Amino acid sequence: MRDVSRRSVVLGGAAIAAGTAGPVRAAAIAAVPSLGALAAARGISFGASIDVTVLTDARLAELYRHQTRIVTTDVALKFGSIRPQPNVADYSEGDALVAFAAKAGLAVRGHTLAWNAYQPDWVEKLSPKEGAYWLERHIAETVGRYAGRLHSWDVVNEPLWPGDGNPGHLRGGPWFRALGPDYIRRSFVAAHRADPGVRLVLNEASPEWKIAFEPTETYKTALLRLVDDLQHAGIRLDAVGLECHWFPDFVFEREGFSKLVRDLAARKLDVYLTELDVNDLRMPGNETRRDAQVADRYSEIMRAALAEPAIKVIQTWQLSDGQSWLNGEAGLLDRKPRPLPFDRAYAPKPAYHAMADALRR
Numbered sequence: 001m002r003d004v005s006r007r008s009v010v011l012g013g014a015a016i017a018a019g020t021a022g023p024v025r026a027a028a029i030a031a032v033p034s035l036g037a038l039a040a041a042r043g044i045s046f047g048a049s050i051d052v053t054v055l056t057d058a059r060l061a062e063l064y065r066h067q068t069r070i071v072t073t074d075v076a077l078k079f080g081s082i083r084p085q086p087n088v089a090d091y092s093e094g095d096a097l098v099a100f101a102a103k104a105g106l107a108v109r110g111h112t113l114a115w116n117a118y119q120p121d122w123v124e125k126l127s128p129k130e131g132a133y134w135l136e137r138h139i140a141e142t143v144g145r146y147a148g149r150l151h152s153w154d155v156v157n158e159p160l161w162p163g164d165g166n167p168g169h170l171r172g173g174p175w176f177r178a179l180g181p182d183y184i185r186r187s188f189v190a191a192h193r194a195d196p197g198v199r200l201v202l203n204e205a206s207p208e209w210k211i212a213f214e215p216t217e218t219y220k221t222a223l224l225r226l227v228d229d230l231q232h233a234g235i236r237l238d239a240v241g242l243e244c245h246w247f248p249d250f251v252f253e254r255e256g257f258s259k260l261v262r263d264l265a266a267r268k269l270d271v272y273l274t275e276l277d278v279n280d281l282r283m284p285g286n287e288t289r290r291d292a293q294v295a296d297r298y299s300e301i302m303r304a305a306l307a308e309p310a311i312k313v314i315q316t317w318q319l320s321d322g323q324s325w326l327n328g329e330a331g332l333l334d335r336k337p338r339p340l341p342f343d344r345a346y347a348p349k350p351a352y353h354a355m356a357d358a359l360r361r
Contacts, residue, residue, distance in 0.1 A: 029062050032348050035341070036069040038359035044312060045107065046359075048319040049074040049275070052093050054100060063319060063346050065104045070151060072109040072274065072315055073097055079113075079138060080120045086134075091145060098149060108150050109274075109315075112157035112203065113139050114187040116173020123174050131178025136190050143194035152199035154241060154274070155191045156184050160204055160222050168229075169222040184226070188235045202227070203241035203274055208257050209250040220260055227267055240264050241274035245317065246297055248282050254304045265310035272313035273305055277339040278351070281330060291338060295350035298341075302358035320346055 039046035047070035054061045064071065075081050076093035083089060101108045114135060126134060143153060161171035168181060175183040184202075191200055207219035223240070230237050242260075246252070261271050278294040285293070305311050318324050322344040326337035336344075341352035 025059050026062050029059065029066055029346065032066075032352075033356060035067050035352070035355055035359065038356060039314065040069060042306065042359060044306075044314055045070040046314050047071050047106070047109075048316045049111070050097060050101070051075065051318070051323060052096065053323055055096055059346055060320065060323075061100070061104075063342065064106070067319060067342075068106060070107040070109060070313060070315065071097075071101055072111050072154075074111070074318070077110050077112070077142065078118075079115070079123065080118065082142065083123075083138065084120055086122055089141065091142075094146075098146060102149070108146075109201075109313075110143075110146065110150050110153040110198075112154040113142065113191060114155060114175055114183060115157040116171045116176050117158065119174055126174055126178065128178040131174050132183075132186075135175050135178065135183060136186065139187060139190040140194050143191050143198065147195035148197060150195075150198050152201050152239065152272075153191055153195075154201050154203040155187050157203045158205050158243075159184055159202070159226065160206070160219055162218050162222070168226060169218060170226075185230060185233060185235055188230065188237065192236050199238040200236055201239045201241050201272060201274075202230075202237060203243065205243040205245060205275075206250075207260060208242045208244060208252075209246075210253050210256065211250055220256070220263075223260075224263055224267075227264070227269070231267060237269065239270040239272050239312070241272045243275035243317075244273045244277075244301060245275055246278040246301070248279060252297070252300055252304075254300070257301075257304050258308060261305075261308045261310050265308070269310070270312045271308070271310045272315070273301075273311060274313070274315050275317040276301070276315065277317045277324065277326070279326060279329075279337070280339055281326060281333055281335065281337050287338060291350045294338065295354040298351045299354040299358055302355055303361075306358060306361075316340055320344060 036046045047068040050071040051074040054064055076097050098108055159171055160169050162169040164172040166172055170181055188200055204223055207223045264271050278297045280290045280294050283290045283293050318340060320342040321338050321340050324337055324339050326339055341355055343349050
C-alpha cells in the first residue's frame with residue numbers, strides 16, 4: 001500500500017525529519033496568528049488531520065506546531081494501513097506520528113477502528129466468524145498499543161449508508177456481515193476495555209447537511225436513533241463527530257445543523273467537527289474567485305459552530321492544499337483543489353482569515 005522508501009524514512013528518519021524549519025521560513029509561519037491559540041481562548045481545540053509528510057517536510061511540521069492543538073491520524077491507523085495482509089501488523093507510521101505529536105505538545109485523535117468501507121481484499125473475504133475475530137483483535141491490539149497516549153478514538157466511522165438498505169440505515173460491509181448491527185456496540189466495548197481513559201467517538205458524514213440525493217432528515221434521524229440505542233444499552237459514548245466535508249451538492253442549513261448539535265448535547269455528548277474542508281473542484285471562476293467562495297463557506301459554518309457550546313473540537317481534514325485528499329479526486333479537471341486554510345506553500349488563504357475572524361468574534 002505504501003512504498004518501501006517512505007516506510008524506511010518513517011522508521012529511520014522521523015526524529016531528524018521532524019526538525020525545525022529554517023529561521024526565515026519558521027519566522028514567516030510564526031508571524032501568522034495561530035488558529036489553535038484563537039480557538040483555545042474560546043475553550044475549543046483546533047486542529048487538522050496529519051500524515052507522514054509532516055515527518056519529512058520541516059515547514060509543514062512547523063505549521064502544525066504553530067497552528068494546531070490537536071491532530072487526527074489520517075490513514076496511518078486505519079485497518080488497511082496496519083494490516084494490508086493478515087500476517088502483517090505494521091504500526092510504524094502511527095508510532096512516528098504519535099511520537100511527533102507528543103514532542104510538539106499536540107493531542108492525538110486516532111482514526112479509525114471500525115469502518116465497513118475501504119478494507120483490504122482479504123478482509124472482504126472473511127467469514128462472519130473470522131470477521132468477528134479480526135475486528136475485536138484489531139481493536140484490542142491497536143487501542144492497547146496507544147493506551148494513555150491518545151485524546152480520543154473514532155471507534156466506528158460512517159456507520160450509516162441508507163442506500164445499502166439495511167435496518168437502521170446502517171452501512172454494509174465485513175463487520176456488519178460478521179456481527180450485524182451489534183458490531184457497533186462490540187467495537188465500543190472493546191475500545192473501552194483496551195483503554196478506559198480514552199474518549200470514544202462515533203464519527204459520521206452527512207447528517208449536518210441538507211443533501212439533494214437523500215431525504216433531508218434520513219441521516220439525522222438514523223444517527224440519533226443509533227446514539228439512543230447505544231446509550232440505552234449502557235455503552236459508553238463520549239462524543240459524536242460530524243465530518244463536515246462540504247460537497248457541491250450539500251446545502252448548509254444553520255437551523256438544522258444547530259438543532260442536531262443541540263439534540264446531541266441533550267444526550268450529554270460533546271460534538272466534534274472532525275474533517276472540515278470545502279470541495280471547490282467544480283466551483284466557477286479563477287483561483288481568486290474560488291478562494292472567496294471557499295472562505296464564505298468556512299465563515300458560515302464557523303459562525304454556526306461557535307454558537308454551540310457542545311462543540312469542543314474543530315478540525316480540518318489536512319491543513320494545507322497540497323495534502324488534501326481532493327488532489328486524488330481532481331481527475332482530468334484542469335485545476336488543483338484549494339479546499340483548506342493554507343496553500344501549497346503553507347501561506348494563509350482567505351479560508352484561514354475567515355476562520356480566524358470567526359474565532360476572534
